[in-house]
Amino acid sequence: xxxxxxLLIVGALLVFWASAFIIVGIxxxxxxxxxxxxxxxxxxxxxxxxxxxxxxxxxxxHSLYIRINDWDIGAxxxxxxxxxxxxxxxxxxxxxxxxxLSQEGGEHPDDWHLAHxxxxxxxxxxxxxxxxxxxxxxxxxQLTAYVQxxxxxxxxxxxxxxxxxxxxAAAAYASGLDANVEWLHSQVPExxxxxxxxxxxxxxxxxxxxxxxxxFCINCHGPVGDGKGPAFRYMNPPPLxxxxxxxxxxxxxxxxxxxxxxxxxxxxxxxxxYFKKHLESEKIWDLANYLGVSFVGYTDANIDPRGIDAxxxxxxxxxxxxxxxxxxxxxx
Amino acid sequence: xxAFVKKxxxxxxxxxxxxxxxxxxxxxxxxxxxxxxxAPEFFSNIPFLVFGRERPIHVNTMLYGFTxxxxxxxxxxxxxxxxxxxxxxxxxxxxxxxxxxxxxxSGPLGFSFAYTQGREYNEYIWIADISLMLAVVLxxxxxxxxxxxxxxxxxxxxxxxxxxxxxxxxxxYPISNVVWHPSTGAMPGLIDSIFLWFWxxxxxxxxxxxxxxxxxxxxxPRITRTxxxxxxxxxxxxxxxxxxxTHIGGHHVLQSPIxxxxxxVSVVDSIAMVVPVSIVVLNLWLTARQEGQRVWGDPAGRLxxxxxxxxxxxxxxxxxxxxxxxxxxxxxxxxxxGHAHIAMLGFGGYIALGAMWxxxxxxxxxxxxxxxxxxxxxxxxxxxxxxxxxxxxxxxLIQGSAWHNxxxxxxxxxxxxxFMISRAASGIFILGGSLIGLYNLYLTLRQGRELQPVELxxxxxxx
Ligand code: HEM
Numbered sequence: 001x002x003x004x005x006x007l008l009i010v011g012a013l014l015v016f017w018a019s020a021f022i023i024v025g026i027x028x029x030x031x032x033x034x035x036x037x038x039x040x041x042x043x044x045x046x047x048x049x050x051x052x053x054x055x056x057x058x059x060x061x062h063s064l065y066i067r068i069n070d071w072d073i074g075a076x077x078x079x080x081x082x083x084x085x086x087x088x089x090x091x092x093x094x095x096x097x098x099x100x101l102s103q104e105g106g107e108h109p110d111d112w113h114l115a116h117x118x119x120x121x122x123x124x125x126x127x128x129x130x131x132x133x134x135x136x137x138x139x140x141x142q143l144t145a146y147v148q149x150x151x152x153x154x155x156x157x158x159x160x161x162x163x164x165x166x167x168x169a170a171a172a173y174a175s176g177l178d179a180n181v182e183w184l185h186s187q188v189p190e191x192x193x194x195x196x197x198x199x200x201x202x203x204x205x206x207x208x209x210x211x212x213x214x215x216f217c218i219n220c221h222g223p224v225g226d227g228k229g230p231a232f233r234y235m236n237p238p239p240l241x242x243x244x245x246x247x248x249x250x251x252x253x254x255x256x257x258x259x260x261x262x263x264x265x266x267x268x269x270x271x272x273x274y275f276k277k278h279l280e281s282e283k284i285w286d287l288a289n290y291l292g293v294s295f296v297g298y299t300d301a302n303i304d305p306r307g308i309d310a311x312x313x314x315x316x317x318x319x320x321x322x323x324x325x326x327x328x329x330x331x332x
Numbered sequence: 333x334x335a336f337v338k339k340x341x342x343x344x345x346x347x348x349x350x351x352x353x354x355x356x357x358x359x360x361x362x363x364x365x366x367x368x369x370x371a372p373e374f375f376s377n378i379p380f381l382v383f384g385r386e387r388p389i390h391v392n393t394m395l396y397g398f399t400x401x402x403x404x405x406x407x408x409x410x411x412x413x414x415x416x417x418x419x420x421x422x423x424x425x426x427x428x429x430x431x432x433x434x435x436x437x438s439g440p441l442g443f444s445f446a447y448t449q450g451r452e453y454n455e456y457i458w459i460a461d462i463s464l465m466l467a468v469v470l471x472x473x474x475x476x477x478x479x480x481x482x483x484x485x486x487x488x489x490x491x492x493x494x495x496x497x498x499x500x501x502x503x504x505y506p507i508s509n510v511v512w513h514p515s516t517g518a519m520p521g522l523i524d525s526i527f528l529w530f531w532x533x534x535x536x537x538x539x540x541x542x543x544x545x546x547x548x549x550x551x552x553p554r555i556t557r558t559x560x561x562x563x564x565x566x567x568x569x570x571x572x573x574x575x576x577x578t579h580i581g582g583h584h585v586l587q588s589p590i591x592x593x594x595x596x597v598s599v600v601d602s603i604a605m606v607v608p609v610s611i612v613v614l615n616l617w618l619t620a621r622q623e624g625q626r627v628w629g630d631p632a633g634r635l636x637x638x639x640x641x642x643x644x645x646x647x648x649x650x651x652x653x654x655x656x657x658x659x660x661x662x663x664x665x666x667x668x669x670g671h672a673h674i675a676m677l678g679f680g681g682y683i684a685l686g687a688m689w690x691x692x693x694x695x696x697x698x699x700x701x702x703x704x705x706x707x708x709x710x711x712x713x714x715x716x717x718x719x720x721x722x723x724x725x726x727x728x729l730i731q732g733s734a735w736h737n738x739x740x741x742x743x744x745x746x747x748x749x750x751f752m753i754s755r756a757a758s759g760i761f762i763l764g765g766s767l768i769g770l771y772n773l774y775l776t777l778r779q780g781r782e783l784q785p786v787e788l789x790x791x792x793x794x795x
Contacts, residue, residue: 003487003567005479012496012574016503016538019578024507024530027594033521054450057384057443067587069660071738081522081589089451089518092525092588096664096731097369099741121373126745128372130382215746278740 036082038153042146049146052139054091061129063093064102064150072277074103077154098129103151106158109166112271113144115234122231123271125219165269173237180237181248188261193250195257196300198307199282200316201289209290212283220271225295235271242295246323249298253322256300259288298323340418341695343425344408348688348695349777350433351402352770355681357440358393359763361386366756370749380444388448388455389439395453395535396464397436399680403543404432404471406687407494409695410550411475414491415482424474431467435460449509449517451524453532458514465506472498489566493546500538500574504531526590529581537577540680544643545569545612547687548636552616554690555633556623561615569611576601576608583654587663595656602654609647616640631706635686638714642678645721646671661736666748667728670721677762678717685709685769692773697788698780705772709765716761723758727751 042050053059065079079102084090108116112123117140120127132140148159172183185193199205213221220239222229227241249255263284266274275284292299298320336342367374368383375381412419419425438460442448448455456464475495479487508531509517510524518524553560560566582590582598620627620637627633649671653662662668689706693699700706727748734744 003489003492005476005487008487008492008495009476009499011571012492012499013503015571015574016500016578019575020503020507020530022597023579023581023594024527027523027526027591031521031523031591055446055448056382057388057448057450059450059452060384060387063664065588067660069736071735072740079589083589084522084524086520088513088516088520089449089524089528090520090522091450092585094452094584094664094668096735096741119376124742127742128369128745130368130372130384131377132382134377134379134382278743 031081033085034082035085036080038077038151039082039085040152040156041086042149045142045145046149047146049142049144049149050087052135052143053146054089056132056135058101059091059093060095061093061097062099062101063096064090064100065092066100066102070100072099073107074100074151077103077151083152098127101147101150103154105148105151105155106160106162108273109162109269109271110144110148111235112273113147114140115231115271117143118234119230122219122229122234123273124216126215162269165267167269169267169269170236177241177244178247181240181244184240184262184267185248185250185258187267188258192257192261194254195260196254196303196306197256197260197285197288197292199285199289199301199310200313201293201299201301201318201320202314202316205286206290206293208283209286209288210294212279212287213290216275216278217287225291231271237270239271242291245296246298249300249323252324253303254300255292255296255298256285256288259291260284263287293320334423337423337426340422341409343419343422343429344405344691345695346426346429347401347405347408347432348692349405349773350429350436351398351400351405351684351688352766352773354393354397354401354436355766356763356770358390358398359759359766361390361393361440363756363759363763365390366752366759369752370756379446385443385446385448388450388452389443391453392439392443392455393436394676394681395540396432397439399540399676399684400543401432401436402684402688403540403547403680406547406550406684406691407490407497407543409691410547411491411494412478413694414484414488414550415479416484417478417482420474420477420481424470428467428470428474431463431470435464435467438463451509451518451528453535454509454517454528456509458511458517461505461509461511461517465502465511468498468502468505472502488549489560489563489570490546490550492570493542493549496570496574497539497542497546500534500542504534504538508532508534522588522590525585525588526582526594529584530578531581532584533581534578536675536680537580538574540676541573541577544639544680544683545573548612548616548640548683551633551636551683551687551690552627553619555630555636556620556626558619558623561618561621565611565615569608569615572604572608572611576604580605580654583659586654586656586659599654599656603651605647606651609643613640613644631700631703631710632686632689635682635689635706635710637686638710639679639682639686642674642682642717646675646679649674661732662728663732665728665731665735666724666751667732670724670728673717673720673724677713678721682713685713688773692776693780693783694788696777696780697783698776699783701772701775701780705768709768709772712761712765712768716758716765719758719761720755723751723754727755 066074066077068078115122117132119131120129149155172180219229220231221227225242227239232238264276266272289299289301302316302318364381365387408419408425435456438456442457447457449457508527510519510527519527579601580598582594583602586595627637653659689700730747731744
């Protein structure tokens, strides 16, 4: 075969267009736009947020589809083609510097997003996401509306739950420090409220707790645990001031189980996120010890009721006295 | 006033210079992006330097601005040279230059202020798409007319690749950019990802690859002063490339809910890509057989041959990462970024630079100011890119395995931090290489020894 100009031009074009027909032509003819069970159209404000998402390159760090082997946020639902009907563009993304956002709606309340967009480090201290404060309040609101719609009907259910709990949480905060804590604790299931931290507050455990606190919590609850981190001014209710908890130990003894439950589960309606996906069990207990020792001056680690000590545990004596019993000895 | 546009080979030279300038611009944006992945509070809250805007500027400027522009400049020289004629019209070449570079400039000028369509590799806004299309159509016309007026009967393989690159782009670019939807440049619904990745894959595959392959086929035999190993092989490589590459865009969205038959086609053809790639690499390798000294001893030849080595690595990696089982770990993370860099900078960029240094004396009539600076550029970029590849691939494996194991994206951030620091540090070498290249190019044009017409003729005839 000899390459003549005609063969070159006609041949190259023929092969190309034949392939193009197979790869984009046939899908255009056969792929049907059938809405999935969670699909709904976007509102005008959400649509505006979608434009902002596309134009500001959120997609270079976030994907918008969940695969079968995913675990992070949204892993409850594998993406279906019907989720994207009418979206132009359905910007799937190719990199996850940040988590997938296809089910982001309702993960957090709006005030969390406000603080996060102003500066992601306010809510997520080691985040690599840029600050979007320069967009201004109107565009941040549109972006928030859009991310709250990610997941469509499934997101609507979660957003409704956030809204539902926002009212009593804000009211409790307005009713004073102590009443707020009482309300918070009244929401924690009974079994957790009387559960001491089963693990010793050893030096190593406290060190681990501190590191985790710095990577996850510090800019909300603050370096001294008073809830006055930089996110404070964006949230209602603001992050909890742990130092007041000394007055609210259950039976003047227990707090570990409450810590564990709240950290694991988050407090829907408030900026307090759940950490069960980020942190395994031992890490949460370490955090609970760290919060107790550093900010409450007391931890219920290793007190009764307790079962058989774990096999690896060092012998450890709780030397943190209950409030009001300072100087009374070992605290046992 | 505009007499310069008629000067023979002036359009080719303009493309070469613009390529070197865009390389520096792209590298600067890359540097800032890399810093932002280490320290997001560095230059924080500056709208035109926010990661989501600067990253596409970096990517597009490197693809279209550096590799694309520079390789086009090379082709505008070698195509007429191989056909023993002049470019049909220099002014038309300049017009293409203008439209092409307007599009590239719309990256830094537009994306910075959120004027972008936001679809990866299809970001340029509609009007810039049209400008690029105009450039491509004018190029095609110019090249075809040059072929028509040729005095050499045979069309050498570089000619096919160079012409075909634009023929394919003329069809591919508007389809993928959905130019019939000017405001979004997108199709509604999931099908958009198929349109998007049609070009997303063919930009490397049917624009950069043929341009770079054409340039390598031109430079290597000239440096070794041996005839091409086999014309039949190059024919096979050419037809396999277009027949297979066009089908594999789906491997970029392999785990999304696109139709299964598309996934199958994309995976099978990705693996089959081994064939055309091996053909090109073998053919060039065999051409240079016994002449390794000449190729690796020549600063420009070393860059081109280095590019072929990166091509081989890229295309061993490519089919592997298109396997669905493997992609569960390698997708969505820095592994892909590593692949993209050895492909674009390693394969496309090395060959563009090597061919540029080889061709520059022929179009400017001046000797390269400093061959040692070319060597330094090779050294800097090779160090930087090798580090990039190792660091990013490792970071990607850490991310991918951790996620696969159930760890959240946030929690893995501290694990990749040391790698992001090393990546930014290696970026300094690449940025340095781009600056030295521009400096050397500038001094060549200002101070390079002028070649005598006889020397030039001898150089041109060497092929
Ligand atoms: C045999 C050849 C090749 C195959 C089979 C191949 C395969 C792939 C695959 C499967 C991906 C997606 C990875 C992922 O997202 O998980 C990818 C990404 C990429 N490839 Fe290749 N590749 C090949 C050669 C090349 C060449 C020659 C270039 C450039 C000249 C290139 C440039 C890129 C770029 C820029 C990306 C990144 C796309 C993104 O932003 O996600 N590839 N390749």
